[in-house]
Amino acid sequence: MARHEPRTGAAEEAVTLDGRAASFEATVVRTVYANEENGFSVVRLTGDATGAVTATGPLLGLREGDRLRVSGRWVEHPRFGRQLEVSSFVQLLPSSLDGIRRFLASRRIRGIGPKTAERLVAAFGLDTLDVLDHHPERLVEVRGIGRPTAQRIATSWQHQRGHREVLLFLASHGVTAGVAMKVARRYGAAALEVVRSNPYRLSEEVVGIGFLTADRIARGLGVPADAPERLEAGLLHSLARAAEEGHTALREPRLLESARRVLETDADLSSALGRIVERGLVVRRADADGTTLIATAALDRAEGGVARSLRRLLEAEPSIPIDVRRALAWHRDVSGLALEPQQRTAVELALTGQVVVVTGGPGTGKTTLVRALVEILNRRGDTIELAAPTGRAAKRLAEATGRPARTIHRLLEFNPSSASFARSGDDPLDADLLVIDEASMLDVELADCLLDAVPDGCRLVLVGDADQLPSVGPGNVLGDIIACGQVATVRLDHVFRQAEASRIVVNAHRINHGQMPLLDRDPESGDFFFVARDDPEAAADTVVDLVVNRIPGRFGLHPVRDIQVLTPMHRGPLGVAALNHRLQELLAPPGPELAVGARHFRQGDKVMQVRNNYELDIFNGDIGRVEAADGEQRELIVSFDDRPVRIAGDNLDDLVPAYACTVHKSQGSEYPAVVLALHRQHHVMLERNLLYTAVTRARRLVVVVGSRAAVWRAVTTASVRARCTTLADRLRTSDPQP
Secondary structure: OOOEEEOOOOOOOEOOOOOOEEEEEEEEEEEEEEOOOOOEEEEEEEEOOOEEEEEEEEOOOOOOOOEEEEEEEEEEEOOOEEEEEEEEEEEEEOOOHHHHHHHHOOOOOOOOOHHHHHHHHHHHHHHHHHHHHHOHHHHHHOOOOOHHHHHHHHHHHHHHHHHHHHHHHHHOOOOOHHHHHHHHHHHHHHHHHHHHHOOHHHHHHOOOOOHHHHHHHHHHOOOOOOOHHHHHHHHHHHHHHHHHOOOOOEEHHHHHHHHHHHHOOOOOOHHHHHHHHHOOOEEEEEOOOOOEEEEEHHHHHHHHHHHHHHHHHHHOOOOOOOOHHHHHHHHHHHHOOOOOHHHHHHHHHHHHOOEEEEEEOOOOOHHHHHHHHHHHHHHHOOOEEEEEOOHHHHHHHHHHHOOOOEEHHHHOOEEOOOOEEOOOOOOOOOOOEEEEOOHHHOOHHHHHHHHHOOOOOOEEEEEEOOOOOOOOOOOOHHHHHHHOOOOEEEEEOOOOHHHHOOHHHHHHHHHHOOOOOOOOOOOOOOOEEEEEOOOHHHHHHHHHHHHHHHHHHHHOOOOOOOEEEEEOOOOOOOOHHHHHHHHHHHHOOOOOEEEEOOEEEEOOOEEEEOOOEOOOOEOOOOEEEEEEEEOOOOEEEEEEOOEEEEEEHHHHHHEEEOOEEEOHHHOOOOEEEEEEEEOHHHHHHOOHHHHHHHHOOEEEEEEEEEOHHHHHHHHHOOOOOOOOOOHHHHHHOOOOOO
16 A cells, blocks of 8 residues: 655654554565565564564565655554554655665566666666656667567556555555455556546455445545446445345335435436446346336346246156155155155155255254155166255255265356356256255355256255245245245145154244244253343343353353354344454464454354355355464464365455354354344344244254343244345246346
């Protein structure tokens, strides 16, 4: 985050050694550490007023002898002592012939070494840097520099200068060093020109920069509030925010109103909307009641793709017929297990049809019928594939069936280098039966890729609990497939006797039917408890005590490995951030740590990946343990399902502490014990499917901490925030084409 400034004489310095702020001139002694990915560096400086100083921050590319004016604040590092945390710096270009010569001889500019630096200074004297800046065509006047070398020098000089200028410019607008480095790498020497000409491009093309940051930059540059590019970006941002909430489309009036709030304008946005429709960025379509819906082109294609693939599978020629009665009799004789009528129906539909959905709550026998179906078709010699959206769900499916199961990404053979799946309609899966477990987690884009790769004639069985929260990503795939009425669906609602012994199962079904769970502290129940705490601070204290002391002491469960705290929201004393901070301080042993922004990671920490990283093969919602933290090298070694993964650079931004997480993030996971914080503070999030999802994450123990009023509100609040999607309507029509 630097710019070059000529040295014009002794600069005024404001050095506050006994306070927090600091601004002074210094010389680079050496670079201790530099991260090429995110720009973070550790540099030793010497200042006239400060003496030797260790500085940390966005200091990439500095060389020994560079003169700087640095600004930042003093911090006390627990291991390395007093340091200057740099917020920005200005590189002071040399003003003497010797200084210019040494500066150019540092080999930071391609094509210039010590000898060429000597010749340049001999030719242009004190004007050397001005020639590089404004008259690079004159470089050919120097002996030994031909046109190719002159071009290489000019390009490298401009790149170095532009790189640092854009870092400084973005830093002044609150953009972090890591994200600023992404901008510099994305646009190269043209980065500053791109940012200044249309900063809204950043929100569309650079991960980590959203509309609000781009808008702050634009307004700082004087872009008018009603500029066409600003209005268009506000509309796209509103659609992106709707997608984060699960919608694949928005009704046009709602989109316009949402964008007006974001843009803080009363301007007519219809023209701006028309322009992004013409550019193909968004699509207009009418829903069943004639209301105009607006969707991004990507999500519109994905929903259309899911509808077309399902219709193709439903209309495909039947597979080789099978004697269902005989097959079921064989399974009963071999397993000694007679399927319950609903289970038999599901197996029959799967054996005779092409697509079937099986849904039901805990203890209703979903796993048993899947195992029966797999055993029957395996005996016949069919090729069987089992998959689930997450690694943990796939592992449970494999354990339940005794057969290999994979994540959907591995099933489709994701290629990180091309960011695409090898398996598709052009190279479909080799399968006679495909079972997808935890299908409620399927977002529309993953579902589109999956179904496109399913070959004609393959039996597809989607297994999931439609009453759980819908997917984290956009869409309501399982719910829409069930709602359309075109796909055979079996809803299991018979709870088996052995499951009825679990208060977790009983209460899950009570919640699902709109009834209060049994909250009495019944010593016979053994696996479901409620601890009343109306004060949020007292509730937070209780959650921490349960995880750290009471549950491990009574049930012998490990506080990090076996217990998961769930909460509806991120903020407040009962939010994810506060609970994670408190639990980390008590459960992560002291030792080497790595700071990533406001987050600190130590060996032993429980962490979660919050964005799909196909290159590292870790995905949104995966939970791991930190095996090693290296603050100097800026990297973590994290174990995900006993697989160590090295995480460094920009990838560190995708890790968060995971002692506590939102209920939404827990989807597809199962834990020995769940401690659920549920309070009136969470009122905007209190819904039946949220409470139901949280309770069904636990295998052995559920403890709810909070207020009965919050539990009642959640139980009695159903489907308040329905997602706006088009899949069900498309499946009902004869032509699901976009």
